[in-house]
Amino acid sequence: MAAAYDQDTLFGLLAIDEVDRADCARLLERTDDAEQVAPVVAALRRSFGSFNQIPVDEPTQDPLVWLKAFFTLTPRVVAWSRRHDIPDRVIRDTLADVGRHLAISRRVTGEFGLQTWRWLTYHFTVRIFALGRLQFALERAAPATEVDGVIKAGDWVLAVHIPESGPLLPSLVDESLAAAKQFFAERFPQHPVSVVTCDSWMLDPFLLDRVAPESNVGSFVRRFTPIGHSSDGHTDALYFVFRTRDLSRLDELPRDTSLQRAVLERFELGETWQVTWGYLKL
Ligand SMILES: CC(C)(COP(=O)(O)OP(=O)(O)OC[C@H]1O[C@@H](n2cnc3c(N)ncnc32)[C@H](O)[C@@H]1OP(=O)(O)O)[C@@H](O)C(=O)NCCC(=O)NCCS
Structure with missing residues (x-):
């Protein structure tokens, strides 16, 4: 295993906000969670570098056990990335999602936590890379x-x-x-890619009629050709725009922007936001 980092280096690399650092430090110092953390580390390591061909087992759903496993695996992620000539800038930008998601959890719940630990399994099995504004996960296309x-x-x-x-x-x-x-042609020529896929509530056609065509969101969505596959997104749209999944709060949520109004309108119509798939050619 690559050598552990000191706390400041680790927290800096993971872009953890000051407000979350004391809780993270306490988590690092705990020793009573070792038996729970070990199988999570093992589950992530099994899938490591397989680009999700080996799915990640979930021995627990305790977010802080996952976070501790992410801390444990950070040196290994960095070492693997450097061996694959991933620039340090990309490593940092990718791992900064840890701090970003701790901050989102705090905003949503008012306390320290990591609601989105499952999302971060992408980062700690090295299947996702932040390249500028967007993140890209290398994976095999599903039959659907x-x-x-x-x-x-x-x-x-x-x-x-x-x-x-x-x-x-x-x-x-x-x-x-x-x-x-x-990046992918140079770093992973053994996995050639020519197509980018997107599965998001933002690609639900309901949205396109309700945001300005020249808006950033409208222009992004129009880059994608529909694949003809979608599934119920339940509260995804609500979570991404309002950072809540609480349907009982619809009345009190703000309607200041076209995006907010569109998201709420769909719920008010009694409809379900769809996670819709699209693709574009690179
Ligand atoms: C996707 C995102 C980057 C778009 O931001 P943007 O570039 O500012 O969007 P646009 O400029 O195209 O905005 C279009 C409209 O949506 C509004 N809007 C954009 N993001 C918003 C948000 N997070 N909350 C509320 N309104 C938002 C804008 O104010 C604008 O409203 P207007 O037409 O009334 O002026 C932003 O919404 C975001 O960061 N979302 C969280 C991440 C996310 O949703 N990821 C997708 C997961 S599947």
Whole structure:
């Protein structure tokens, strides 16, 4: 195992906010969780570098046990990434999602926690990379996302994700897509990719009619060709726009922006937001 980092280095690398550092330090100092953490570390290591061909087992659903496992595995993630010539900037930008998601959890619940620990299993099995504004996960296409002449089940594709890190300017999206094309061809030529997929509530056609066509969101969504596959998104849209999944709070949520109004309108119509799939060619 790569050598552990000192606390400041670790917390700096994971971009953990000051307000979360004391709780993280306490978590690191705990020794009574070793028996729970070990199987989680083992589950992540089994899947490590397999780009999700080996799914991650979930020996527990305790978020802080997962967080402790992420801390434990950080040196290994960095060592693996350096061996694969991943630039330090990309490693840092990718791992900064830990601090970002601790901050989101605090905003949502008012306390220290990591509601989205499952999402961070991508980072700690080294299957996702932040390249500029967007994040890209290398993975095999599922049968449900086949498109004649474009995507076959089992093809390597890049699933794109949008972190909450400022406006989604088209120029930044262009730069990220260009960076992804070069990065994956150079670093992982054994897994050739030519298609980016997106599965998101943002691709639900309901949204496109309700945000300005020239908006960042509208321009992003229009880059994708529908794959013709979708599933119920339940409270996803609510969570991403309002950071709550509490349907009893709809009346009190703000309606200041077109995005907020669109999300609420769909619930008020008694409809379900769809997680819709689309693709674009790199
Ligand atoms: C996706 C995201 C980057 C878009 O931000 P953006 O570039 O500022 O969006 P736009 O400029 O196109 O905004 C279009 C409209 O939506 C509003 N809007 C954008 N993001 C918003 C948010 N998080 N909450 C409320 N309103 C938002 C804008 O104010 C604008 O409203 P208007 O038409 O009334 O002026 C931003 O919403 C975000 O960070 N979301 C969280 C991450 C996320 O949703 N990821 C996708 C997960 S599947």
